[in-house]
Amino acid sequence: MTGTSHPDWLASLRRVARAKADAAGLPTRRDEAWKYTDVAALGVGSFLLAEQPRGAVPEVAPLGDTIRLLLVNGNLVAAPDEPLPAGVVVDRLDSGFSAGVVQAHLGQVIPADAKSLATLNSALFADGVVLRIGAGVKVDRPFEIVSFGQGGDEPVAFHPRCLVVVEEGGSATLIERHLGSGSYFSNSVVEIALADGASLHHYKQQDEAAHAVHVATTGVSLAGGARYAGVLVQTGARLARHEVHAALGGQDASFGLDGAYLGAGQQHLDTTTFVNHVAPGGASRQVFKGVLDDQARGVYQGTVLVQRGAQKTDAHQLSKALLLSPHAEMDGKPELEIYADDVKCGHGCTVGDIDETALFYLRARGIDEATARHLLIEAFLAEVLDQIEVEPVRQAFAAVLGERLEGAHATRRSDDHRQG
Amino acid sequence: MLEIRNLHASVDGREILKGIDLTVPAGEVHAVMGPNGSGKSTLSYVLAGRDGYEVTAGSATYKGQDLLAMKIEERARQGVFLAFQYPVEIPGVTGVNFLKTAVNAVRRSRGESELDAMQFLKLARKKAKELGVGEEMLRRAVNTGFSGGEKKRYEALQMALLEPSFMILDETDSGLDIDALRVVAEAVDAFRNPQRAMLVITHYQRILDYIVPDKVHVLAGGRIVQTGDKDLALELERSGYAQFVGQAA
Numbered sequence: 001m002t003g004t005s006h007p008d009w010l011a012s013l014r015r016v017a018r019a020k021a022d023a024a025g026l027p028t029r030r031d032e033a034w035k036y037t038d039v040a041a042l043g044v045g046s047f048l049l050a051e052q053p054r055g056a057v058p059e060v061a062p063l064g065d066t067i068r069l070l071l072v073n074g075n076l077v078a079a080p081d082e083p084l085p086a087g088v089v090v091d092r093l094d095s096g097f098s099a100g101v102v103q104a105h106l107g108q109v110i111p112a113d114a115k116s117l118a119t120l121n122s123a124l125f126a127d128g129v130v131l132r133i134g135a136g137v138k139v140d141r142p143f144e145i146v147s148f149g150q151g152g153d154e155p156v157a158f159h160p161r162c163l164v165v166v167e168e169g170g171s172a173t174l175i176e177r178h179l180g181s182g183s184y185f186s187n188s189v190v191e192i193a194l195a196d197g198a199s200l201h202h203y204k205q206q207d208e209a210a211h212a213v214h215v216a217t218t219g220v221s222l223a224g225g226a227r228y229a230g231v232l233v234q235t236g237a238r239l240a241r242h243e244v245h246a247a248l249g250g251q252d253a254s255f256g257l258d259g260a261y262l263g264a265g266q267q268h269l270d271t272t273t274f275v276n277h278v279a280p281g282g283a284s285r286q287v288f289k290g291v292l293d294d295q296a297r298g299v300y301q302g303t304v305l306v307q308r309g310a311q312k313t314d315a316h317q318l319s320k321a322l323l324l325s326p327h328a329e330m331d332g333k334p335e336l337e338i339y340a341d342d343v344k345c346g347h348g349c350t351v352g353d354i355d356e357t358a359l360f361y362l363r364a365r366g367i368d369e370a371t372a373r374h375l376l377i378e379a380f381l382a383e384v385l386d387q388i389e390v391e392p393v394r395q396a397f398a399a400v401l402g403e404r405l406e407g408a409h410a411t412r413r414s415d416d417h418r419q420g
Numbered sequence: 421m422l423e424i425r426n427l428h429a430s431v432d433g434r435e436i437l438k439g440i441d442l443t444v445p446a447g448e449v450h451a452v453m454g455p456n457g458s459g460k461s462t463l464s465y466v467l468a469g470r471d472g473y474e475v476t477a478g479s480a481t482y483k484g485q486d487l488l489a490m491k492i493e494e495r496a497r498q499g500v501f502l503a504f505q506y507p508v509e510i511p512g513v514t515g516v517n518f519l520k521t522a523v524n525a526v527r528r529s530r531g532e533s534e535l536d537a538m539q540f541l542k543l544a545r546k547k548a549k550e551l552g553v554g555e556e557m558l559r560r561a562v563n564t565g566f567s568g569g570e571k572k573r574y575e576a577l578q579m580a581l582l583e584p585s586f587m588i589l590d591e592t593d594s595g596l597d598i599d600a601l602r603v604v605a606e607a608v609d610a611f612r613n614p615q616r617a618m619l620v621i622t623h624y625q626r627i628l629d630y631i632v633p634d635k636v637h638v639l640a641g642g643r644i645v646q647t648g649d650k651d652l653a654l655e656l657e658r659s660g661y662a663q664f665v666g667q668a669a
């Protein structure tokens with residue numbers, strides 16, 4: 001921690017959260033929302049709370065020309081020192097500069113849930129970050145928030161926190177990256193409040209260290225005509241859970257989230273979404289594509305709630321998984337709860353393996369089997385990556401997916417060798 | 421170039437090829453005709469190495485090597501090319517990426533240098549133009565949303581790019597309009613040379629006007645039941661296959 005004392009309201013928010021988190025404990029598989037993912041079993045409850053990082057700041061190449069913030073173990077170590085566009089504020093949550101905005105939104109975007117790890121984050125986060133885009137301000141340069149985890153001799157826990165407020169008619173792009181080394185537990189919370197007509201593109205990369213545990217709770221509140229377009233690419237961590245709560249509270253709001261994930265070894269990758277259509281005319285679209293190899297396990301739980309007043313809602317969710325190994329596993333549970341009568345809703349959930357006919361066609365043109373598989377997997381994930389409108393980001397995310405696929409093939413080839 | 425001896429093959433435990441004998445010397449074109457379901461595509465898949473097509477007896481020798489022992493991609497690299505009766509749609513894989521990967525895989529195996537992006541594009545555009553394949557088709561996903569005729573032209577384009585030495589054209593003519601048939605057939609015919617050979621599977625005489633075969637075989641009930649010269653195709657056009665149907669089973 002920084003030693004500066006928090007303002008009263010923040011201190012009390014943290015106290016209340018602390019009491020709730022202590023009383024509730026970590027989620028267990030008896031909680032419906034955590035049926036498939038056992039985070040407590042990994043011992044994260046006993047990890048030490050990370051201290052201020054010592055030593056060199058890790059080097060992470062930026063994804064193009066971005067306005068960058070770097071958090072190490074939840075502590076802000078690098079903030080933009082260049083002048084920001086007019087109408088843009090980037091600040092620490094507790095600095096007081098944006099106290100009004102912070103107070104209005106912090107802890108408000110994600111529904112209160114005593115069991116959730118978001119509460120634990122509220123109790124324990126170190127330096128939170130607030131990003132505020134003023135009314136009518138359109139920021140072209142993307143913001144890039146990098147959370148870097150540094151595990152020491154003992155595994156550590158930290159709780160990155162971020163609040164994004166886009167005021168009436170403003171628009172911005174946020175790149176959120178989670179990287180690291182060693183063994184740690186990152187319990188991140190991002191709250192996004194979009195006012196009338198505001199718009200945010202949000203590109204998140206979860207490429208944590210192989211031994212890390214990553215839990216993220218993202219809340220998105222959308223006022224009238226607000227637009228959120230998210231892309232989530234998960235390749236890292238031994239266990240990861242990305243939980244999204246979206247509330248379309250204003251008329252004609254639009255929420256889109258596309259996800260691509262690649263799991264190998266013993267990885268466990270969970271995406272859980274709650275999309276709440278409150279107001280009429282809203283649209284939500286979710287497309288998740290996963291590739292699971294070895295003994296990896298994927299989870300998609302998606303609940304779409306269409307409330308009585310949310311007529312003319314258009315809601316779709318689709319989860320598709322490719323299993324590359326007989327020991328990989330996918331649990332998909334899309335759910336629609338509809339209380340309005342004039343709506344268009346659909347969901348789908350498929351699990352399959354690589355299209356053998358396509359594989360034969362490629363090989364019949366001289367392409368070796370590993371490359372042919374690689375092409376087909378990339379093609380499968382391309383639909384998601386193509387949603388990324390910032391080219392350096394799309395390329396970087398695609399490159400990491402490509403590398404991981406290569407890695408998996410290389411291991412398999414050497415395994416074949418040993419057996420042969 | 422290709423020697424098939426007493427080839428038996430089964431799909432899902434059902435015997436489809438029941439003893440095929442067929443020799444295609446270098447420089448020759450052989451047409452294969454025969455009723456629906458007689459095993460023509462099965463023969464082409466067996467030669468290309470498709471999984472699930474189990475060879476239960478017999479042999480196929482290509483340039484003196486055991487073709488059936490080679491992996492699918494190995495056969496292609498050695499110069500065996502199958503133009504599919506039903507080309508496969510592969511959403512998400514762009515034509516340029518697919519074709520370049522294939523061309524370079526084959527070039528590598530021949531000890532030739534790989535083409536870079538510019539060199540490849542230049543070549544692909546030239547060949548595409550010759551075959552009436554639109555440039556925008558190169559940018560689209562492989563076969564995805566192509567019309568029946570477009571798919572067949574695209575097969576011909578792949579052949580032109582990979583420069584195989586043994587081609588199996590499985591009903592490449594069906595689906596092509598009259599003009600496209602001429603363009604594609606003439607391109608295939610121009611490909612003939614003393615080092616190359618091909619099997620042209622077809623139901624219609626018309627393609628054989630452009631690619632005049634050295635021999636015509638009738639495949640019925642999983643066997644070659646008759647072999648003749650190019651006139652056999654004309655005769656079949658008149659008489660149909662009734663005379664062979666009883667004979668085959």
Ligand SMILES: Nc1ncnc2c1ncn2[C@@H]1O[C@H](COP(=O)(O)OP(=O)(O)OP(=O)(O)O)[C@@H](O)[C@H]1O
Pocket residue numbers: 431432436454455456457458459460461462463505
């Ligand atoms: N995967 C399969 N499973 C079961 N039967 C199959 C399979 N593939 C082919 N067959 C059967 O094998 C037989 C031969 O089929 P094939 O496609 O080789 O015929 P063909 O001579 O090419 O016919 P066409 O002129 O209609 O293209 C048919 O009876 C067909 O139903």
Ligand SMILES: [Mg+2]
Pocket residue numbers: 460461462505590
């Ligand atoms: Mg056929």
